[in-house]
Amino acid sequence: PHEVVVSSDGSTAVVTDYGGRSGGNTLTVIDVPGLAVERTIDLGDHRRPHGIDFMPGDEVVAVTTEQSRHVVLVDVATGEIVSELPTEGDVSHMLAVPGSGDLIYTSDFRDATVTEIEVARGATVRKFQVPVTPEAVGVTPDGSEVWVGSNELGIVSVVDTASGNVAEALANFGWPKRVVFSEDGETALNPDLRGNELRIVDAESRKEKRRVSFPDAGPQSIVFSADGKHAFQSLSLENRVAVVELESGAIVGYLPAGNRP
16 A cells, blocks of 8 residues: 545545555555445556545546556546546656646656646646656646656756746755645645655745754655644654644644554
8 A cells, every 4th residue: 555545524545555566456445434445446457556636526536557657537436447547657656636627747757757637638738847756746726836846856846837837946855755735725745755854835935934853753645634724744764643733833743653654
């Protein structure tokens, strides 16, 4: 298991089963209140599922499949693959979906590109050249900007989706592991895995509001709380999740987790 997304009502979680050496090709659907696996969805030839997000309405998930170079749209209830969208990218790793759900953006790790896919047409419509080894990718809710992290250079760049221009926004990361936006688009969260800190950023000005330090803790994935006032930050080297109050940057608690969350 690698990435996980939860429906907006909190009832269903879907996990990408990335797999071992041979590569996985399934999704695991979890009944969250019941703490039980509901079903396993077979993706067939689409192997190495990784990045995942719910499309608007929470009935369908979009999933990158690295080996087949696709984003697949999967009906969570039926397990049916409803659409197969080629990324034409080498190792399309993570994805981001704007609020409208009409487009999907993928970070193409080996190609140093961000791919824009038009869902209705089922086709790649644009490629944006970005700094090398892009992994983290996020899109503002209004779809105007795509933020992407370069693992090798330790920077976060911003793609203006109207003009296609790419500009450096944040620098001096050890590893900009994720980019996550608040629902109102005002705040971006940027965990730095090797820098062992979280940057809380004003999205409009691209200025840091504050940093939160996690010494030797390995911060990786991060999500906002439902009310947007806190963030849950996985600490992969401490086997727990930190609860961060975003207004102050204070760590207000921890939740236990399994090995290397």
